[in-house]
Amino acid sequence: MAGTAARALAVLTCIDSRIDPLAMLGLRAGDAKIIRNAGARVTDDALRSLILAVNLLGVSRVCVVQHTNCAMVDCTEEEIRARIEAQRGVDTAGWDFLATTDQLATLRHDMALIEQCPLLPSDLQVAGFVFDVHSGALVPVDRL
Numbered sequence: 001m002a003g004t005a006a007r008a009l010a011v012l013t014c015i016d017s018r019i020d021p022l023a024m025l026g027l028r029a030g031d032a033k034i035i036r037n038a039g040a041r042v043t044d045d046a047l048r049s050l051i052l053a054v055n056l057l058g059v060s061r062v063c064v065v066q067h068t069n070c071a072m073v074d075c076t077e078e079e080i081r082a083r084i085e086a087q088r089g090v091d092t093a094g095w096d097f098l099a100t101t102d103q104l105a106t107l108r109h110d111m112a113l114i115e116q117c118p119l120l121p122s123d124l125q126v127a128g129f130v131f132d133v134h135s136g137a138l139v140p141v142d143r144l
């Protein structure tokens with residue numbers, strides 16, 4: 001099996017345990033590069049992986065898949081900080097957990113970050129979805 005993505009696809013999705021990225025998209029091992037972080041956010045490190053995947057590993061399509069019932073949407077930044085501080089007795093100052101209260105605006109913003117990245121080609125296909133963890137439906141962001 002080659003190290004390139006057989007379907008020329010990269011998927012950025014959340015760490016949520018209910019998500020099986022390959023099954024969610026009907027893919028199998030070797031088909032896609034899978035990047036995961038809490039909330040499926042386009043962070044500097046997610047962009048780093050996308051830049052490498054696109055420029056060196058055969059990726060020409062990217063999909064960002066957030067999901068329903070995501071803790072990064074259902075909790076505010078302040079609530080997350082309070083929970084960690086209460087549990088660990090630590091100061092969370094300086095950490096940004098990237099919680100959001102507007103999932104669609106965040107998804108569109110993050111897709112734009114990919115599209116505007118100067119190290120990625122202008123013809124890169126970028127799509128956004130919200131995965132329904134209860135029904136298994138994958139809804140394109142332009143239909144939400």
Ligand SMILES: [Zn+2]
Nearest residue numbers: 014016039070
């Ligand atoms: Zn999540």
